[in-house]
Amino acid sequence: MEDNGSRSPNNNVGLPTHIPFPEYGVTHDLFNEVITFTFVLFCTMMQFLHIYKTVWWLPELHQTETLHWELIDTHLLVFIGVIISRRLIYAVLRLIIDHTFGANKKKIKFYKAVVKYSYISVCLVILTVCLIQIFLRHGYLALFCLSYPLAIYLFFFGFNLNHLLQVSTDSGGSYINGMPMHCCSTNAITIRDEIDFLKTDFNVRFKQIIFTSVLNAYFGGCVPCFFAQKVLSYDMLIAIVNIIFFWLGGFALSTVFILPAKYCDILHRASLHLGKWVFVEDSGASKVHLWSKGFSWEEGAIAKHNEKLYRSVGAVTTAVPGNGSHNRFFKIFNNPSVTFMVLSMAMAVIVIVQIMLLYFLAIEWHNIICMGFLCMTNNFCLFKVLRDYLITQRIYSTEMSLYEKKFNTHFQ
Template identity: 45%
Template sequence: MSAYRRINRSARSLAQQSTFGNGNNSNNTSELSINSPSSNTSTTNLNDSLNNSNKSLIQYDTNGSTDLLATNKGHTAIKYDENQSNKCEHELSNGNGFTSYPLQPKHIRFPDVPYSSELVNELMIFIYTIIATAMQFLHLYRTVWWIPESNTNQTMNFYLIDGHLTLFIVILLGRRFMYCFLLGILEMICPKQVYQIAVKVARLTFFIGIISVLGYLCYQMFPKQRYIVIYLCYPMIVYLITFGTQIEPFLRTIFETESSTYFNGIPSHSCSTNPTVIRAEIDLLRTDYNNRFKQVVFTSLLNAYYGAFIPCCFAQSFLYYDLYWATQHLGFLVLGGFTMCTMFCFPANYCDVMHMASLHLGKWTRVETRSYSPPAVAWQKLVFYPPGQFVKHSGELFKSYGAVTTAIPANGVHIRFYMFFQNPSNIYLILSIVQSVIVILQVVILFMVVEWHNIISLSYLVLANYHTLFKIVRDFFVTHRMYSSSSASSTSPSTISSPSSPSSAKSHRS
């Protein structure tokens, strides 16, 4: 049982005895006045009952830190004293009806939205990019095979396509699917004791094998293409700048950081009652989000680069092709790959974890005090702040928003995190609009074209984008329904109530 639930249980037992009025702390002893008209219990008896319950009120101890309840300007907050590991104190607020424990955000259970596994997602991205690459080769090497005077009966001039280049593109684009397939085999055949060692050996061996094969293919193409082969190695320079010397981002779209706990590829969230732990969790989630976003951008650009741009670079000088359609195909491949990778890296249950963490973080808004100066306290890093609390930090005045606020005032990282994930349905709304515009534009162009190769390529892109649009719109409706109801319940009077009501203590459980 968490410390928060133990506080609620003890608060209920005290609430059944009396109604608290104004209290003053003197010599570490709580003196309370009783204003109940139906009770004539003395202050001494109430003090005895309170002292006997102090031992069971707070029993939270993590890394030698003990919960201490502190009061600031009529607002109640919880403060952690890291130097005292065995001492527990409980001080009630001095009025205004605020509770003596922090108002924890209310988390609504997220529905089980079906989503594909990593292996299936990598397979879908691989198939999408490979077929799009084939469509670009169709734009370049198509023939007029239907004309009676034509000297060929094939739809493409296959003899002009470099086989080494085609193999290079297939291996590079399919490296992640092959690696995930290898990990699946290791998971089935390897015992748990040696699984991690087997994964490390397989990762290094697979990486060396892929690089060796790609290097051999480049060596075979160099006599024919000369310095154009340098175009094949250019994305590797971008990779080193983006990810450094890490091997995992090259072989997997989603790679887990060692400092976080993951369940089915999704980082976990813990409803902590320590502000320092909450901010540390935000830093870990922000790092994971940045890694995923970099993967989305890099993967979409890399797939479009090798799937649509490289075939044009290696086309023969005497070859004539429609540059407009080749460029348009490249643009659609970038946009379609971006939205597909985004749905792969940021499913709805992942954004729900970020949403729950943002509720614990809260938000500070800078207040311009020109005509009045509201009462404020100095911001402290080990204090929970209730909604509407004014604090001073770095000579400026801030106001808290949310059920609780543990963020650092004027911290850009915390502000952006809360702004993005306070309501993640807005992210899916933007993606839905972008994907809808892409599909509508492709359908309009499809009705206008008459060339057979353009009809085939656009029809494939439209069908692939329909699948992505379905998943984006589905996640938008689910998240919008969930977070709109969550916002309504968090702003209702029952969510912020006195601990004298047992129902309010139940609604605050996270």
């Protein structure tokens, strides 16, 4: 240890100040699944309508049907229906079990396992039958088209089927109502273990957002175009625009439901215990200590790690100096209101673009309905994200003011 005369490392620095997060608008998982299913189902119907529409309003054609139903593969409809409804049906089954055996946790666990594997088996049988029929009619390329998302799923989640049936799954830690728990600890090692757990949970949720939005846009927008009959003519530009906004709308909905402000506040509280280290060329301090994994460090403390000097940033610093993962975690969640602000701006841009497309590009009646529905969905997401931004900005700015006041008073 280099000892030249400054503050010593402290194993009892104290706890950061946490402002209680208000209880508001936390929706049930079943409600989220209903909204997502409704969105994907409507988008899929609009894409099929755009491809297989008829000119039923012309009396001389004697056409009474809105769609060319005879050209749509029934097995394809069943296949897509099973894919987009899998989570909603499973959520209903889980809710029924919870209400039936609410007082007996052992029975709940057993029956949930039975229902889970039974439901997976039924879905696999239906999908296999549909794939065989589609293969006999369309060939190997169609089989590859419908099976391709499986490779994406294996890349993201491996052979864990839980992520296919549920949006949020436990990552091995403690949860309450689907939310990971935060423990205000003063033990530096415990804090870093909690950060690793929360980081894993966040990464799984983010991958779930990407996979869910891509899968829904793929089966709701791309697959109908791939199986469109050659005798049909439809506007490819409109179809591509629909696919893009299907994905953007699905991404926004998944983000709102999977990463609510309440969840981000848990990660924010953990980041205050983590802090971060900033590399310095010359500390100018009279005393430099060797970094120790068991110590918590005060604001402005200088430590030496791997022959480099670092200065601590934050009310408490327990991060490992030079650890990029810890630095990213602190940077993102030290003030989540910035993330919500960026999301709000992005959602506002999407809504404005959709309104412009609705005015200039949407001419046919079904395109007007489709773009109007997508715009309404994104307005719903914009409202929720903007509300989260306003609330978190107020809370975290007040929290920062309290910390600065406490810090200035402590070192005067």
